[in-house]
Amino acid sequence: MRLAYWMYEGTAHHGVGRIANSMRNVHAVFHAPQGDDYVNAIFAMLDRTPNFPAMTTSVVSGTDLARGTIRLPETLKQVEERVRPDLIVVVASCSTILLQENLEIAAKHAGLQCEVMVYDANPYRMQEIVAAESLFTDLVKRFAQPQPRTEHPTVNILGPASLGFHARHDLISLRRMLKTLGIEVNVVAPWGATIDDLRRLPAAWLTIAPYRELGLRAATYLEEQFGVPALLDAPIGVQPTLRWIERLRELLAQAGVTIPMPPLTAFSLDGMSAPSAVPWLARTADMDSFSGKPAFVFGDATHVVGITRFLSDELGMPIAGAGTYVKHQADWVREQLAGYVDDLLVTDEFQTVANRIAELRPELVCGTQMERHTSRRYNLNCMVISPPTHIENHLLAYRPFLGFDGADVIADEVYTTCTLGMEKHLIDLFGDAGLDLPEQAKTAAPPEPAPVAVTVESPKPVTEPVVATVAAPATVAAPASVAPPPAPAAPVDPVWAADAEAMLKKVPFFVRGRVRGNVEKYARQHGHAVITAQVLLAAKEELGA
Amino acid sequence: MHKASTIREDGLYHSFCGLVSVGWLYQKIKDSFFLILGTHTCAHLLQNTLGVMIFARPRFAVSLLEEADLSSSQPNISAQIEEIKREHHPSVIFLLSSCTPEVMKVEFEGLAASVSTPEVPVLFVPASGLDYTFSQSEDSVLQALIPFCPPAPPEDKRVVFLGSVNDAIADDFSLEAARLGIPVAGFLPASHFTELPPIGPGTVIAPLQPYLHKTATQLRNERGCTVLSSLFPFGPDGTRRFWEDLAAQFGMKVDLSDREAAAWERIKRHTDLLRGKKIFFASDTLMELPLARFLKACGAEVVECSTPYINRRFHAAELAALEGVRLVEQANFHRQLRTIAETKPDLIISNIITTNPLVGQGVVAKWGTEYCFLPIHGWAGVNALVTSFTRALERHAKLDPLGADPIWLTGMMPSSPGGVISLQS
Numbered sequence: 029m030r031l032a033y034w035m036y037e038g039t040a041h042h043g044v045g046r047i048a049n050s051m052r053n054v055h056a057v058f059h060a061p062q063g064d065d066y067v068n069a070i071f072a073m074l075d076r077t078p079n080f081p082a083m084t085t086s087v088v089s090g091t092d093l094a095r096g097t098i099r100l101p102e103t104l105k106q107v108e109e110r111v112r113p114d115l116i117v118v119v120a121s122c123s124t125i126l127l128q129e130n131l132e133i134a135a136k137h138a139g140l141q142c143e144v145m146v147y148d149a150n151p152y153r154m155q156e157i158v159a160a161e162s163l164f165t166d167l168v169k170r171f172a173q174p175q176p177r178t179e180h181p182t183v184n185i186l187g188p189a190s191l192g193f194h195a196r197h198d199l200i201s202l203r204r205m206l207k208t209l210g211i212e213v214n215v216v217a218p219w220g221a222t223i224d225d226l227r228r229l230p231a232a233w234l235t236i237a238p239y240r241e242l243g244l245r246a247a248t249y250l251e252e253q254f255g256v257p258a259l260l261d262a263p264i265g266v267q268p269t270l271r272w273i274e275r276l277r278e279l280l281a282q283a284g285v286t287i288p289m290p291p292l293t294a295f296s297l298d299g300m301s302a303p304s305a306v307p308w309l310a311r312t313a314d315m316d317s318f319s320g321k322p323a324f325v326f327g328d329a330t331h332v333v334g335i336t337r338f339l340s341d342e343l344g345m346p347i348a349g350a351g352t353y354v355k356h357q358a359d360w361v362r363e364q365l366a367g368y369v370d371d372l373l374v375t376d377e378f379q380t381v382a383n384r385i386a387e388l389r390p391e392l393v394c395g396t397q398m399e400r401h402t403s404r405r406y407n408l409n410c411m412v413i414s415p416p417t418h419i420e421n422h423l424l425a426y427r428p429f430l431g432f433d434g435a436d437v438i439a440d441e442v443y444t445t446c447t448l449g450m451e452k453h454l455i456d457l458f459g460d461a462g463l464d465l466p467e468q469a470k471t472a473a474p475p476e477p478a479p480v481a482v483t484v485e486s487p488k489p490v491t492e493p494v495v496a497t498v499a500a501p502a503t504v505a506a507p508a509s510v511a512p513p514p515a516p517a518a519p520v521d522p523v524w525a526a527d528a529e530a531m532l533k534k535v536p537f538f539v540r541g542r543v544r545g546n547v548e549k550y551a552r553q554h555g556h557a558v559i560t561a562q563v564l565l566a567a568k569e570e571l572g573a
Numbered sequence: 574m575h576k577a578s579t580i581r582e583d584g585l586y587h588s589f590c591g592l593v594s595v596g597w598l599y600q601k602i603k604d605s606f607f608l609i610l611g612t613h614t615c616a617h618l619l620q621n622t623l624g625v626m627i628f629a630r631p632r633f634a635v636s637l638l639e640e641a642d643l644s645s646s647q648p649n650i651s652a653q654i655e656e657i658k659r660e661h662h663p664s665v666i667f668l669l670s671s672c673t674p675e676v677m678k679v680e681f682e683g684l685a686a687s688v689s690t691p692e693v694p695v696l697f698v699p700a701s702g703l704d705y706t707f708s709q710s711e712d713s714v715l716q717a718l719i720p721f722c723p724p725a726p727p728e729d730k731r732v733v734f735l736g737s738v739n740d741a742i743a744d745d746f747s748l749e750a751a752r753l754g755i756p757v758a759g760f761l762p763a764s765h766f767t768e769l770p771p772i773g774p775g776t777v778i779a780p781l782q783p784y785l786h787k788t789a790t791q792l793r794n795e796r797g798c799t800v801l802s803s804l805f806p807f808g809p810d811g812t813r814r815f816w817e818d819l820a821a822q823f824g825m826k827v828d829l830s831d832r833e834a835a836a837w838e839r840i841k842r843h844t845d846l847l848r849g850k851k852i853f854f855a856s857d858t859l860m861e862l863p864l865a866r867f868l869k870a871c872g873a874e875v876v877e878c879s880t881p882y883i884n885r886r887f888h889a890a891e892l893a894a895l896e897g898v899r900l901v902e903q904a905n906f907h908r909q910l911r912t913i914a915e916t917k918p919d920l921i922i923s924n925i926i927t928t929n930p931l932v933g934q935g936v937v938a939k940w941g942t943e944y945c946f947l948p949i950h951g952w953a954g955v956n957a958l959v960t961s962f963t964r965a966l967e968r969h970a971k972l973d974p975l976g977a978d979p980i981w982l983t984g985m986m987p988s989s990p991g992g993v994i995s996l997q998s
Binding site: 029030032033035038039041042050051052054062063064068069072073076078079080081084086087088090099102103106110121122123127151152153155188189190219220416 | 635
């Protein structure tokens with residue numbers, strides 16, 4: 029048992045809901061207490077669904093348990109009557125699975141016309157990603173039929189799903205590139221697919237499955253079972269996109285069709301420019317300062333690998349560290365990031381990630397919604413590159429992460445999130461440039477020294493309530509029940525002498541928190557209990573702060 | 574006693590878990606911590622319902638049951654209690670039950686007692702989603718606080734307001750009581766665990782929220798106090814009745830008819846808009862009865878008022894005022910959709926889950942959930958209350974009607990790419 033505040037992944041039934049809500053005429057029924065119905069709200073709110081999410085909770089109440097009532101057959105009848113689905117997927121919840129009821133029999137009892145599949149998702153062994161991926165793979169295995177290939181070369185796109193990270197945008201980007209290459213799409217799934225569409229999957233000449241989290245196993249199955257080659261790379265960044273197009277053409281050539289490569293300008297939105305402005309941006313003088321901006325990247329497997337390599341290879345930024353919460357993909361991530369990251373952080377405990385960020389104080393954090401909270405607490409720049417998301421990440425405009433267009437979107441986000449170059453030099457040199465705000469009264473140090481117990485000012489007038497508690501990072505520190513404890517730093521926190529404190533005040537406000545953390549880290553490493561002006565100078569020399 | 578005719582259905586409606594009330598209670602009781610003994614599901618619920626609102630440093634967490642923990646019927650939470658004390662320094666820890674430990678038959682009273690100390694009591698709060706719906710578990714939290722309210726002697730005749738309201742509303746009620754000469758002992762809950770009001774046989778309990786009947790009943794039975802039976806203080810009508818009936822408990826006859834009339838006059842523009850409008854309540858907050866009663870008093874036609882539970886004694890005055898309105902307990906969502914298609918309401922008060930989809934079907938709907946957080950109590954809340962209804966109507970009326978063409982919904986949802994399933998289906 030451990031104390032949990034926030035979670036990276038949703039539950040198994042949420043993963044099932046994501047597949048059902050992606051597909052047409054598929055409905056999920058949760059055999060669960062009414063409390064589990066909240067997942068509906070995530071779809072209705074974040075995806076802003078103009079229709080009822082394709083899932084229904086068949087309520088199990090305390091009274092039902094006492095009386096031995098199972099309402100599932102009646103719920104199934106009501107669902108069939110209202111939405112007339114082709115398939116209903118029934119799944120138990122974390123509490124009802126302990127009852128060890130036979131839901132197959134209960135479901136049969138309903139005597140429905142449509143297919144009913146009781147999906148065995150043990151919520152204690154699988155979470156959102158594995159539940160969604162396994163269910164989708166099962167559905168593909170169940171419905172895909174052997175059949176001749178389509179006359180013209182076509183591809184499947186597997187992976188885009190309801191509540192997927194920028195899924196709609198990525199799909200547009202992939203479709204645009206395929207259109208430029210003159211390749212038609214056979215089936216997109218699970219996004220918008222019917223059961224019939226799953227039946228037609230083997231008719232494609234190739235399957236594109238860019239996400240490690242969803243679609244990978246189904247694509248592999250189609251390759252093994254039906255000989256449909258699979259392209260499993262994620263085209264994140266300009267060079268990976270070029271390689272992806274090359275690989276796509278190679279695989280199709282092996283399948284017997286030559287796809288001519290159009291001029292690169294054909295991939296641009298106006299049809300007459302470079303398909304991405306990133307290679308030029310990266311070479312401009314403006315970007316020189318980015319070679320001194322270390323980034324920390326955390327998220328799902330696909331995005332952590334893609335973004336880390338993009339920052340390093342295409343923008344020339346140093347990588348301070350990276351990690352993922354998708355534990356079953358950790359080996360793949362490690363392999364992909366060999367040479368980029370030495371010690372990949374693999375954890376699903378947000379406190380541990382927060383500790384690592386506090387320790388590293390990177391110029392840029394690329395993370396999830398949770399790292400956004402952490403970065404705000406430590407006054408660090410953060411952009412969201414992976415689920416879990418906030419409603420603010422569900423934007424209307426075209427913002428893909430994949431393809432040439434995606435490279436531009438990511439680069440823009442990096443550029444506008446980081447503190448800029450020339451302005452920064454000016455401010456560094458001359459002080460506050462009139463931007464400094466009176467420092468907030470410092471809160472007392474946390475009562476117990478914690479591994480990352482740094483005091484952090486919040487000079488920006490942040491409107492959210494985080495301001496009030498920002499100087500007390502004890503939540504993220506010392507997760508006592510978590511083993512092993514992260515950040516095994518020295519137990520004693522250095523204190524600041526008045527002369528050093530005065531010098532620190534002259535550091536521009538927006539980097540002051542980071543400088544303070546770095547100097548404290550330096551002091552701990554070198555065994556200084558008191559940070560004097562001399563220690564600060566020495567630290568500046570060593571760290572280049 | 575009045576016998577309102579209510580329909581009881583099978584409870585297949587969308588709702589949140591009762592645990593969500595943690596979201597306001599931890600902010601109300603400032604020296605508290607809420608620990609849920611639960612699973613990944615509970616943590617995911619809290620993250621998605623509260624995480625989007627509260628970023629900083631939540632004083633609630635889940636003691637996470639993982640697969641290995643399922644075999645022991647009495648989990649050990651002492652390490653987590655210590656961690657909470659060390660990092661949050663609460664005066665009181667509420668230990669909330671959830672579905673899985675309930676199914677495991679965890680003995681919660683004993684578990685709470687085993688980690689409770691006189692310095693930091695750990696109080697068991699039944700809150701599982703098997704038995705409690707949205708907003709209901711506040712009742713369980715307040716029940717857990719009762720033993721910590723000091724006893725009051727019989728001659729201590731004062732009022733205790735029941736229900737968590739923010740400090741501004743609490744000040745309003747204290748001032749209003751002072752103005753009418755009603756002596757106030759305090760609020761349950763108070764802003765701090767250490768400030769709970771004394772309660773005894775002379776106490777008059779004045780409920781401010783309609784979902785607290787268990788606490789009211791227990792106080793009546795255990796402390797012998799009087800529970801005010803009146804309308805809840807929402808709207809000019811409810812607020813007048815509330816204060817007049819409360820004053821009567823203290824032997825005072827006050828006439829607030831001028832005050833009520835002035836309040837109605839101030840919101841005339843809004844009541845003009847509401848008059849004759851068909852309103853459908855399909856929300857899940859247990860605030861539905863008083864809200865429907867207020868709208869009826871505004872001249873609206875409440876075509877249906879669905880609410881999770883009705884307590885005939887606690888809600889007696891509201892039920893009497895709602896005579897003639899179709900009241901449904903434990904509604905069936907599929908049936909509600911059919912009724913909505915038939916009655917074509919002008920405004921549906923629904924919950925967070927169904928609001929956007931209902932709007933997608935071409936009706937005006939608004940979040941009922943908001944009423945748990947809006948300052949709609951008493952005289953000062955009248956404007957916020959009435960505008961909460963008219964804002965949705967006015968905003969939708971103002972939007973360009975061309976935008977209502979289903980073409981604008983095309984592809985917005987992968988599972989229904991071609992737009993909407995009509996309500997009539």
